[in-house]
Amino acid sequence: MTTTEHLAGQWREWRHAHVSTMFRPYGWTALVAQYWLEETDRDVTFDLLPGTWSIAEGRIIHTPPATGPGLSVNGVHPDGPVEIVPGRNQTYGHGASVPVYYGTLEVETLLRTTQDGQNLYGVRVRDPREATRAEDAGVTAFDYDPAWRLPGVFTPSGRVEHDAETVEPGVREATPRIGTFRFELNGTSHELILIGKDTATGVQPVAHVRDRTSGPVTYGAGRVVELHFTDETCQTIDWIDFNYAVALPCAFTNFVTCPLVPPENHLDIEILAGEKRPAQTVARTKTYQPRAQA
Structure with a gap:
């Protein structure tokens, strides 16, 4: 059993690295x-x-x-x-x-x-x-709470290609789905669709969620949580840790095509963990205008 001190310490290091990456000179x-x-x-x-x-x-x-x-x-x-x-x-x-x-x-x-x-x-x-500075964007997070590290079961589906609507009207982005993750909270079962994000080291499972904090407390377009395979065959995921939930880049810039949250991942609960809504808001304007048909 991993200690709370260990989990919180790892999260603090990860949190620092995440914010540094987001606000780096050529970051989002x-x-x-x-x-x-x-x-x-x-x-x-x-x-x-x-x-x-x-x-x-x-x-x-x-x-x-x-x-x-x-x-x-x-x-x-x-x-x-x-x-x-x-x-x-x-x-x-x-x-x-x-x-x-x-x-x-x-x-x-x-x-x-x-x-x-x-x-x-x-x-x-x-x-x-x-590039925006982190202090200007007003990026903050809840303190680490081990109660939001929840065990669950991953059911792989194989890679299923899916083009999702995005925050850029008229533009769709490939968000391949790799299965579902089921967890329990306060006696109620919840199931999330997982996306497979391609990275330099392989496929990263990601849950893109909205909950009852989305808007008033956390970023309105939802947050993403990276999960981790616990076996070499990438068929097992043991935990989802909502302390690692973060806003998408569209919280900080207009020039992106962040996918919208899948309807299946709208949770009727309050997830009081992870990154809070940035203090600075982005005025969203269209960058794509379809060409007129001849």
């Missing part, structure tokens, strides 16, 4: 733009970036300007069209993408879909000079 709060391309787009220009952008056979192609500064792609200034590969940028450490900069700005691309299933391609820009 440094995002300053999110542009969109569709399959037929050619030679599109973006306000903050040089050159032009196109989609060619499902690839995002950047063409440098004829004169003046251009992008640095994996340490080189390309002298002709170059593919900017989607994926988690080097800040988050996985995927096939490479470091891309325009001066101080960092650039990354991403794949999404529209409401009707058409491919959609995003280009994001981060500016470390604009």
Whole structure:
């Protein structure tokens, strides 16, 4: 049986690392733009970036300007069209993408879909000079409470692809489902759908939940909790610890496509654990406008 002191100590270290990662120079709060391309787009220009952008056979192609500064792609200034590969940028450490900069700005691309299933391609820009500071965002959390570390049972389903609606109207994001996790609280059983987040070290099980604190006490669009496999075959999860519940990046920036909470994960309980609602709010505006049909 793990002691409360040990659990709380591990949580404090994790909490410090999580906040540091969120508010790092090229973290989520440094995002300053999110542009969109569709399959037929050619030679599109973006306000903050040089050159032009196109989609060619499902690839995002950047063409440098004829004169003046251009992008640095994996340490080189390309002298002709170059593919900017989607994926988690080097800040988050996985995927096939490479470091891309325009001066101080960092650039990354991403794949999404529209409401009707058409491919959609995003280009994001981060500016470390604009990154929010944790103290300005007003990020706080409940003290660690071992009562919110709850045993349960994972039922794997295999990977089931699912495109979820997001906080960006008209844009859907792949949120593959890997099974369910059932736990009991005060004699009542609850079941959550788990998402399988791809990371540099493998699949990370994640529960995205809303509860009765969502809005008045915690972030209104719900919070996420990372769970952990306890066997080498990734078929067993023994605990969910709501002390590790955190707000999604959309709590801190407009330029993201955070998925909406699955209806099955709306809990009719108060989870008084984990991260509280940030003091600073984000005014959400649309970044995606569907192209007019000819």
